[in-house]
Amino acid sequence: MTRRVRAKLLRIRVAVEPAYDVCIGVGALERAARELRPTDVVLRDSGVPAGVAELHATTTIALAPGEEAKDWASLASVLAALADEARDRSTRLFVVGGGAALDLGGLAAALYLRGVDAVYCPTTLLAMVDASVGGKTAINLEQGKNLVGVIRQPSAVYADPRWIASLPEAEFRSGLGEALKSALIGGERFLAQLERDAARLVARDEAALVELVARCVELKARIVARDPHERGPRRALNLGHTFAHAIEHVAGYGALPHGIAVAAGLALALELAARSGVLADAALPARVRALASALSLPASLDELRAEFGHPLAPRELATAMRSDKKSVRAEPRFVLPVRAGKLELRVAAAPELVLAVCAPAAKQGRARRARARRARRMRSSPKTGS
Ligand SMILES: NC(=O)c1ccc[n+]([C@@H]2O[C@H](COP(=O)([O-])OP(=O)(O)OC[C@H]3O[C@@H](n4cnc5c(N)ncnc54)[C@H](O)[C@@H]3O)[C@@H](O)[C@H]2O)c1
Numbered sequence: 001m002t003r004r005v006r007a008k009l010l011r012i013r014v015a016v017e018p019a020y021d022v023c024i025g026v027g028a029l030e031r032a033a034r035e036l037r038p039t040d041v042v043l044r045d046s047g048v049p050a051g052v053a054e055l056h057a058t059t060t061i062a063l064a065p066g067e068e069a070k071d072w073a074s075l076a077s078v079l080a081a082l083a084d085e086a087r088d089r090s091t092r093l094f095v096v097g098g099g100a101a102l103d104l105g106g107l108a109a110a111l112y113l114r115g116v117d118a119v120y121c122p123t124t125l126l127a128m129v130d131a132s133v134g135g136k137t138a139i140n141l142e143q144g145k146n147l148v149g150v151i152r153q154p155s156a157v158y159a160d161p162r163w164i165a166s167l168p169e170a171e172f173r174s175g176l177g178e179a180l181k182s183a184l185i186g187g188e189r190f191l192a193q194l195e196r197d198a199a200r201l202v203a204r205d206e207a208a209l210v211e212l213v214a215r216c217v218e219l220k221a222r223i224v225a226r227d228p229h230e231r232g233p234r235r236a237l238n239l240g241h242t243f244a245h246a247i248e249h250v251a252g253y254g255a256l257p258h259g260i261a262v263a264a265g266l267a268l269a270l271e272l273a274a275r276s277g278v279l280a281d282a283a284l285p286a287r288v289r290a291l292a293s294a295l296s297l298p299a300s301l302d303e304l305r306a307e308f309g310h311p312l313a314p315r316e317l318a319t320a321m322r323s324d325k326k327s328v329r330a331e332p333r334f335v336l337p338v339r340a341g342k343l344e345l346r347v348a349a350a351p352e353l354v355l356a357v358c359a360p361a362a363k364q365g366r367a368r369r370a371r372a373r374r375a376r377r378m379r380s381s382p383k384t385g386s
Pocket residue numbers: 045046047048049052065066067070097098099100101103123124125126127130131132133134135136137146163164165166167168171174258
């Protein structure tokens with residue numbers, strides 16, 4: 001994986017088989033437009049406002065906005081539209097949209113004629129920092145999210161920070177949540193850079209966004225190149241996600257953006273790491289809480305509860321975690337931080353500890369005070385012989 005600056009654009013190579021470049025910066029749109037051939041097809045998330053990430057192709061297929069697109073019906077209609085155009089295998093599918101459009105478009109490209117090239121133009125921050133790299137594609141079933149898909153890498157990715165300007169605030173913060181996770185995985189330098197840039201990022205400063213996307217893409221590219229099929233090190237990218245998926249399940253999918261649940265999940269993973277003795281850097285939880293606040297993200301599960309007005313009951317969260325895809329015999333496995341840049345990948349935490357970290361702070365305070373009272377009583381009560 002290498003990073004090269006050409007004019008104002010950064011190019012990051014993802015060294016998987018076959019390798020591809022992620023082109024990041026103001027002007028990535030024009031670069032993508034120059035790449036477009038008459039035989040290529042554009043698949044466009046219809047939730048992306050007109051005038052944003054416009055690519056003028058002979059054929060443009062409109063997709064339902066966001067998550068709505070990730071079903072059999074959309075997949076079938078995209079495949080039928082491709083077949084109607086009677087293109088051959090030289091056709092490339094340019095997918096313009098958020099992570100949902102890329103997941104569906106990547107799968108359609110993988111299936112059509114047993115595989116045509118997909119070029120991704122991620123238009124959300126979350127898709128730029130995460131979904132556009134690594135080749136996971138998927139649709140949802142009634143039984144759960146992302147249950148059908150393949151791993152197939154795109155042939156190129158173009159990310160232009162100008163596309164972020166129109167993003168609704170909640171979707172923007174969702175991308176920042178996923179970026180916070182990357183910084184924690186990446187280590188001290190990445191985390192310190194995010195701390196320095198937090199205010200500019202919240203203001204959607206284009207240069208700060210380019211730097212952030214580049215760092216996240218470099219990190220993900222490095223991890224994916226080592227483990228394309230998530231058999232080992234790629235699991236690190238699930239930091240905070242066992243909690244986040246449970247939160248999304250209990251709140252109801254779509255009730256809150258994924259990356260915002262991830263931010264709360266990171267706070268919970270740090271708390272669990274501290275209480276289970278995995279955490280070596282005792283100052284890290286407070287540091288990450290401060291950074292989350294600076295990025296306008298929830299710094300705790302309680303802040304998420306307050307923001308979304310949902311109780312997110314600990315027992316319901318624990319039940320949801322037991323049916324998580326990564327559970328082993330209904331025992332959830334956690335990725336937990338040791339320090340920034342160092343993680344334990346498959347920790348089986350005691351169920352009562354998981355419940356305890358998910359408990360509202362007021363209850364935790366009451367439980368702590370009750371424990372202290374019991375301890376005081378034990379110390380002051382006269383010893384009885386046995
Ligand atoms: N493949 C992967 O590795 C991977 C990684 C992370 C997430 N995902 C998937 O990505 C999806 C979430 O992606 P997301 O967070 O990008 O959300 P999304 O794709 O659902 O998009 C969110 C909303 O923003 C709209 N939108 C997109 N770009 C816009 C723009 N520039 N301006 C205004 N509105 C815009 C969309 O129409 C949609 O309504 C989930 O389905 C998740 O499973 C995949």
